[in-house]
Amino acid sequence: MPRSVPAATAALRVLRFLSGQPVPVSATRIAGELGLPRSSAYHLLAAMADEDFVVHYPDDRTWGMGIAAWEVGHGFARQEPLARLARVPLARLVDRVGQSAHLVVLHGADVLYVIEERAPGRPPLVTDVGVRLPAHLTASGRAILAALPGPQVTALYPGKGAFTSRTGAGPQSPTELRRLLVTTRQRGYATEDGEVTEGFASIAAPIHAGTIHASVAVTWESRTAVGDLVDDVRATAAEIARRLRHT
Structure with missing residues (x-):
């Protein structure tokens, strides 16, 4: 060449x-x-x-x-309207809660960060646009995984070798992950604290919109007192889902 x-x-x-x-x-x-x-x-x-x-x-x-080229194009078709339609609701979420928020999509066993809205005065996060992180460690990823069929989760995490750690915390086996996802599914949102970055916590809700596997999350410093963010995060995810269905 x-x-x-x-x-x-x-x-x-x-x-x-x-x-x-x-x-x-x-x-x-x-x-x-x-x-x-x-x-x-x-x-x-x-x-x-x-x-x-x-x-x-x-x-x-x-x-x-080939099929992989189709998958790439199909992935863009899913993500492009998602990013466009989610930006305003995500910005409104940041204004309401005063914390940074982001939107992710599932990419294999990782989450890919599509949008990050940083709240004024809040510290920078590792969740910049284009960053990929292990789905099982992030609240964003757990929210998505909990909404997937069990066999699909098993295919992504067939054994202990599929699990990585950033801070020493988080599920390290398929059994631990299944238990965590059951709890996430029952309450309708996901959390993590110190499993992606020490000193930071997140809460996330899935976006239920057909074949799109995405979620909305808010991240804050663990030592910072915040109010109940669940309703705001879930409402934002629901608004984005409505926008996608109407498109």
Whole structure:
């Protein structure tokens, strides 16, 4: 692969090219259209096929978009309206409670932070936009996991090896996680205290909106006295869900 076309850049160019084709195309055409050496194009396509971003049709000697590329596009389609419709309700939540809030989506066994609204004068958090954290440690992730079918949670956490820790606290086995999620499901919201960052606590509520796996959370310093945040957080999650259903 020429230095002027790194593998990552070339892979993205291949995906962009294939996404604009009405039917699968040959590797020779891909290489020619993108200015890639033919041997490099074959190696690149084989690596992308291993990750399901492209699929090879041997009978026709052509290549097309794979299921992983569809998943990426589908993920954007879910998240983009979510972020747009959630920003105002999240800002109103911060104004009401005076603490920082964020919106996350489930990404495998992690949560991905899509929006963070920091309250004035509050300390910075690790939950910046684009950050990923283990779902089982965060209130945001627990709120989402509690709303998932049991077999899906089991697939994400099949054994003790699936569990990590940041501060030494938090569930460390499927049994511990199941117990925690039962409690979360029964009361309709999730909490954590010192399991993501020592000295900080969070409360979160799931956003019930079809196939979107997301939640709203508020985080504050544990030593700071705050009122009952449950109703405000759950009301914000419900408002975002209504907005999504009306879109």
